[in-house]
Amino acid sequence: MIQNAFCNEEKRIQELYSYQILDSDADFNLDEITQLAASICEVPIALISLVDKDRQWFKSKTGLEATQTARDISFCTHAIEQHELFLVEDSHKDERFKNNPLVLGQPNVRFYAGQPLKTPNGNNIGTLCVIDHQTKQLTNKQKEMLLVLSKQVINYFELYKAKKELETVRLDFIRKERQNSIANLSSGIAHEINNPLAIILGKISGITSKMEASENKILESLNLKRDMEVITNASNRISKIIKSLRDFSHCDDNEAVTEVSVKEIFQSIFFMFERKFSKDSIEVSLNIPDNLLIKCKLINLSHAFYNLILNSYESILTHSERWINISAVKNLDSSIVIQFVDSGNGIPKNLQARLMEPFVSSKEFMNLPKGLGLCIAKGIIQANNGFLKYLENARNTTFEVQLNMSC
Numbered sequence: 001m002i003q004n005a006f007c008n009e010e011k012r013i014q015e016l017y018s019y020q021i022l023d024s025d026a027d028f029n030l031d032e033i034t035q036l037a038a039s040i041c042e043v044p045i046a047l048i049s050l051v052d053k054d055r056q057w058f059k060s061k062t063g064l065e066a067t068q069t070a071r072d073i074s075f076c077t078h079a080i081e082q083h084e085l086f087l088v089e090d091s092h093k094d095e096r097f098k099n100n101p102l103v104l105g106q107p108n109v110r111f112y113a114g115q116p117l118k119t120p121n122g123n124n125i126g127t128l129c130v131i132d133h134q135t136k137q138l139t140n141k142q143k144e145m146l147l148v149l150s151k152q153v154i155n156y157f158e159l160y161k162a163k164k165e166l167e168t169v170r171l172d173f174i175r176k177e178r179q180n181s182i183a184n185l186s187s188g189i190a191h192e193i194n195n196p197l198a199i200i201l202g203k204i205s206g207i208t209s210k211m212e213a214s215e216n217k218i219l220e221s222l223n224l225k226r227d228m229e230v231i232t233n234a235s236n237r238i239s240k241i242i243k244s245l246r247d248f249s250h251c252d253d254n255e256a257v258t259e260v261s262v263k264e265i266f267q268s269i270f271f272m273f274e275r276k277f278s279k280d281s282i283e284v285s286l287n288i289p290d291n292l293l294i295k296c297k298l299i300n301l302s303h304a305f306y307n308l309i310l311n312s313y314e315s316i317l318t319h320s321e322r323w324i325n326i327s328a329v330k331n332l333d334s335s336i337v338i339q340f341v342d343s344g345n346g347i348p349k350n351l352q353a354r355l356m357e358p359f360v361s362s363k364e365f366m367n368l369p370k371g372l373g374l375c376i377a378k379g380i381i382q383a384n385n386g387f388l389k390y391l392e393n394a395r396n397t398t399f400e401v402q403l404n405m406s407c
Contacts, residue, residue, distance in 0.1 A: 012080075013053060016125040019157050020164055022050060022057055029156060030060040033149055037130055038062045040145045041138060045107060045131035048117075048153055049076045056126070064107055064131075073101055079114030080124035085143055088112040090135040111136040113143075115150040120158070128153055255297040257406075262328050262336065263288040265298065269306050273313065280317060287327040294336055295406040296384060304380035305338075308388075308399060311374055312342040315397065319343055336403050344397030347390060355390055374399075 016022070030048055038046035045063035049056045056076050057068040071077050075097065079086035091097040091110050102109045111134065114127035128150040138146075266286055270277075277284055309324065316322045321343045328338040347355060356374045378388045386403035 011121075012123040012125065015119055015121060015123045016050060016052065019125070019161050021059060021157060021160065022052060024059070027060065030153065031062070033128070033153060033156075034060045034062040037128060037146060037149050040149075041113070041130040041142050043111070043130045043132040043136070047129050047131070048126065049074070049114075049129055050117075050126035051076055051080050051124075059126075066107070069102065075100075075102070075109065075112045076114055076127045076129060079127045079129065080116050082116060082124075084116075085146060086112075086114045086116070086127075087138070089137055107131065108133050110134050113138055113146065115146040117150055117154055117157075119154060255300055257295050258298055259293050259295045260298050261290070262292045262294050262338070263290055265302055265305065266326055269302060269309060272306070273309060276313060280313075281322060282313065282316070283323040285323070285325045287325065289328070289330075292328055292330060292336065293405070294403065296403070300380055301384055301403075304377040304384075304388075304401075307374065307377040308340045308401075311377075312340060312344075312397070316343050330405070334405050336405055338401040338403070339391075340399045340401070341394070342397050346392070346394065346397050349392065352390060352392060356388075 034046040034048055038044065043063075045061075047058050047062075047064065048060040049058055051071060051074070053071070055068050055071050056074040058064070058066070061067075075086075075088065078096070088094050088097060088109075089111060091100070091103045091112065097103050097109070097112075100109070109131050111132035112129060114129035116124040117126045117128060118124050128146060130146070263286065266288065270284060270286070273284075276282070309326075312324045316324070323343045325341045326338065327341075328336060330336055356378050374388075381388045381401055381403070384403060386401060388399060388401050391398040391400055
């Protein structure tokens with residue numbers, strides 16, 4: 001009687017799916033394990049087989065072209081019901097397998113040894129198996145090595161799963177920080193909208209009063225035209241504010257790549273800072289060629305640049321001299337270098353290593369660029385195949401971004 005190594009098939013399947021490995025691309029790290037298993041056991045075929053509901057799928061394979069087979073004819077479905085190595089030394093003499101299509105036809109399984117892939121929760125999600133076209137017996141050492149290699153497969157799956165989970169946490173962290181950034185913008189945006197809105201309402205009220213006073217006489221056309229231009233300009237300003245905020249808040253990890261002007265990216269971001277810069281008397285300069293273009297995820301990259309500018313803004317508020325300069329040039333290798341320079345006096349050498357840590361809150365960093373903004377900017381820029389670095393030898397606080405013209 002076959003001993004059942006798991007108590008619940010549904011839980012076993014759930015755990016298999018939790019690794020998000022089924023139907024994923026080939027992995028050379030796992031391919032090396034199957035190659036090693038085949039070499040150790042001196043067989044032509046070795047597989048990392050994951051047993052799904054109705055199929056077995058091969059995450060890694062040596063000596064076999066097929067990528068999957070039906071579960072109901074698989075040897076591995078028997079192997080996962082064991083606590084230990086499942087052996088079939090001669091399939092022609094085994095009543096369970098002698099008429100199996102995998103025995104009578106390709107791949108002509110005569111010998112099979114399957115070591116269950118047991119998860120930390122005790123579920124057998126598949127096997128590390130070796131196959132031969134002739135009868136065979138494994139030595140104790142070969143059996144031990146199959147067990148060792150099977151544990152390494154599970155360790156690798158656990159690492160793969162942990163990396164996926166960390167990436168999910170990272171993206172969630174970025175989304176939450178983006179929400180915080182939007183919340184911080186909201187008061188300023190409200191003020192930006194209220195100002196032109198007050199102008200519009202005032203002009204409409206004035207026009208209404210004139211109409212009432214004129215007793216249906218034709219209004220002075222010049223004054224009416226001027227008032228309508230003021231209303232139009234104020235309306236356009238509201239529209240631009242709303243567009244900037246909507247673009248910023250709709251950052252999508254699956255955003256399509258588009259070709260845009262680098263200068264226009266920063267002009268749009270500066271628009272969101274306009275009130276802050278004016279209120280705090282911060283002088284801003286933008287030295288970027290009009291024809292400098294980049295293919296990128298526009299909103300995604302804008303969020304990184306926003307955080308870099310925000311860090312500059314916050315770090316120079318207490319300075320007597322307050323300015324921010326952003327410049328960009330195209331290198332000979334077709335990369336783009338963007339420098340963010342502000343009137344700060346740089347970062348002390350003993351603090352530079354911690355500069356882009358996500359949760360820095362030390363008083364040592366008072367009035368210095370720090371924390372979440374730089375951490376998020378760095379992550380986004382790296383995801384766009386670029387890099388962010390602090391230039392320690394610059395006279396003023398300087399961060400440099402390098403990006404390919406096609407992110």
